[in-house]
Amino acid sequence: MLPPHLPIEALPAWALLNDVAFVDVKVKAIEGKGYGLVCDRKLSTKEDTFDLPTLVTVPHNLVLNIEAVEEYAKEDRNFKQLLDVAGHHSARGTILLFLLVQTVLASRTSASEPAATGHSSVGVSNPWTEYVKFLPDPLDLLVPTLWTEHERLLLRGTSLESAVKAKISALTAEFLAVREASSDILVWNEMLWEREMVGFRDWIFLDAVYRSRCLELPRSGQSMVPCIDMINHSANPTVYYDENARDETVLLLRPDTDVSSGEEVTISYGDAKSAAEMLFSYGFVDPASTAGEDSLVLPLDPFPDDPLAKAKLVTFGKPPKIHVARDKGSGAVRWKSPFAYLMCVNEEDGLEFRVLQDNDGNRQLRIFWLDEDVTERTTDFETLIRNHKELSALLSLRTVTVVQESLQAQLDSLGFNSELDSMTPSDLPLVREGCLSSAILLRQSETDILRSAIEALEKERCTLLEDKTVVAYLGSMETAKSDLVDEEASNEDDDFS
Numbered sequence: 001m002l003p004p005h006l007p008i009e010a011l012p013a014w015a016l017l018n019d020v021a022f023v024d025v026k027v028k029a030i031e032g033k034g035y036g037l038v039c040d041r042k043l044s045t046k047e048d049t050f051d052l053p054t055l056v057t058v059p060h061n062l063v064l065n066i067e068a069v070e071e072y073a074k075e076d077r078n079f080k081q082l083l084d085v086a087g088h089h090s091a092r093g094t095i096l097l098f099l100l101v102q103t104v105l106a107s108r109t110s111a112s113e114p115a116a117t118g119h120s121s122v123g124v125s126n127p128w129t130e131y132v133k134f135l136p137d138p139l140d141l142l143v144p145t146l147w148t149e150h151e152r153l154l155l156r157g158t159s160l161e162s163a164v165k166a167k168i169s170a171l172t173a174e175f176l177a178v179r180e181a182s183s184d185i186l187v188w189n190e191m192l193w194e195r196e197m198v199g200f201r202d203w204i205f206l207d208a209v210y211r212s213r214c215l216e217l218p219r220s221g222q223s224m225v226p227c228i229d230m231i232n233h234s235a236n237p238t239v240y241y242d243e244n245a246r247d248e249t250v251l252l253l254r255p256d257t258d259v260s261s262g263e264e265v266t267i268s269y270g271d272a273k274s275a276a277e278m279l280f281s282y283g284f285v286d287p288a289s290t291a292g293e294d295s296l297v298l299p300l301d302p303f304p305d306d307p308l309a310k311a312k313l314v315t316f317g318k319p320p321k322i323h324v325a326r327d328k329g330s331g332a333v334r335w336k337s338p339f340a341y342l343m344c345v346n347e348e349d350g351l352e353f354r355v356l357q358d359n360d361g362n363r364q365l366r367i368f369w370l371d372e373d374v375t376e377r378t379t380d381f382e383t384l385i386r387n388h389k390e391l392s393a394l395l396s397l398r399t400v401t402v403v404q405e406s407l408q409a410q411l412d413s414l415g416f417n418s419e420l421d422s423m424t425p426s427d428l429p430l431v432r433e434g435c436l437s438s439a440i441l442l443r444q445s446e447t448d449i450l451r452s453a454i455e456a457l458e459k460e461r462c463t464l465l466e467d468k469t470v471v472a473y474l475g476s477m478e479t480a481k482s483d484l485v486d487e488e489a490s491n492e493d494d495d496f497s
């Protein structure tokens with residue numbers, strides 16, 4: 001079930017009815033980006049920077065955030081029941097439920113029941129019941145959770161390969177939980193599930209809508225704002241949003257900016273977002289973005305033969321990851337992987353797990369390093385290691401090597417699928433052009449980051465290999481190895497069988 005679509009020409013009437021003011025701008029179709037906001041006349045803040053022109057004003061009552069949904073639930077008994085069993089977990093989950101219900105209401109009101117009274121048998125309609133009809137068609141929203149299986153193959157070897165799989169699994173579990181919780185409520189069971197008005201694809205779509213349209217407002221926090229969510233992104237934005245003294249959300253022309261008549265106005269969706277984040281959240285990669293850092297997040301698997309692996313994972317308490325960032329200007333690389341440090345400390349280095357029982361009889365797994373209880377510091381093994389005089393360089397060397405090997409494996413996997421990098425739309429008729437171009441940009445960006453990071457880690461490794469404690473350790477290992485070889489050889493001499 002999808003909301004019925006309204007042409008964008010109907011938006012000015014919706015805006016008028018709901019007190020949204022557009023001044024000198026209009027929402028129009030923009031090639032390759034869906035809708036966007038375009039200036040009607042030349043605007044400038046080059047001379048007069050004191051008074052910034054306000055292009056759009058949206059009243060506070062239209063802002064959709066967790067508080068607004070809780071308020072709506074007070075008016076709508078059925079929705080409150082739904083929210084009580086399946087919502088309240090997070091702003092996102094709560095807003096998704098609201099959007100789901102608005103979509104159902106929008107489909108019903110346009111098909112059968114008139115919305116004029118604001119009441120249908122299932123719920124109370126409100127401005128969002130109509131506004132959801134201006135949301136993009138799912139086929140035009142190119143976030144990878146909505147890509148076809150064929151299209152998702154383009155992500156092989158990138159950081160999004162596992163991230164998108166994990167997101168789809170999480171969304172499946174979330175959808176099933178909503179379905180299970182709400183099927184005990186008669187009205188929702190009939191409405192959503194018996195009539196099959198909602199399916200898993202709708203849930204994925206609403207999640208994508210939320211992620212690609214949610215804003216962080218200075219006072220109202222994570223919110224969706226109708227009309228302001230029609231603004232596209234650019235690395236060189238001309239406008240920005242804010243909340244004014246009347247709590248209205250306003251769109252303002254940036255200082256020292258000229259916009260000509262017919263030009264699209266844009267905001268920045270975030271300078272610091274990597275190609276993977278942009279594609280994951282918004283469904284495109286901006287090739288013009290040259291500021292800030294490019295980054296990559298990869299999962300990190302513990303050593304398969306580490307007997308302490310499970311205990312380390314439990315005490316660490318979150319999925320192990322490697323974060324790599326590269327400054328787009330200088331090319332300098334930073335990396336971070338708290339679990340990699342813990343992963344490289346073993347029993348022979350003084351690591352121990354103990355099960356302790358408190359006064360109430362509860363048992364708790366605690367982690368000790370060199371007899372100190374470090375359970376609260378599992379994410380800070382880097383500092384613990386650095387503060388250890390004799391083991392610092394050796395354990396750091398192990399950690400750097402583990403991270404470097406993981407990045408190399410990822411780079412190999414990208415290289416293994418490198419034929420994708422030169423594909424054209426005619427080579428892949430089952431793939432949408434936007435998916436292919438974004439995937440190619442992502443692959444290029446991640447290949448560059450991985451190459452730079454592997455090179456930087458090699459330098460770190462070389463420096464650590466020269467440390468005198470490492471040299472002494474490796475020397476002792478060599479001696480132990482040659483002693484063993486000598487011993488085996490002399491045993492062979494004695495073997496007269």
Ligand SMILES: C[S@@+](CC[C@H](N)C(=O)[O-])C[C@H]1O[C@@H](n2cnc3c(N)ncnc32)[C@H](O)[C@@H]1O
Nearest residue numbers: 033034035212213229230231232233282283284
């Ligand atoms: C907040 S909405 C903007 C309005 C949207 N264009 C629409 O038609 O409803 C964000 C979505 O707009 C599109 N978009 C925004 N900026 C873009 C850009 N620079 N290039 C391509 N698509 C863009 C993407 O689909 C993104 O998920």
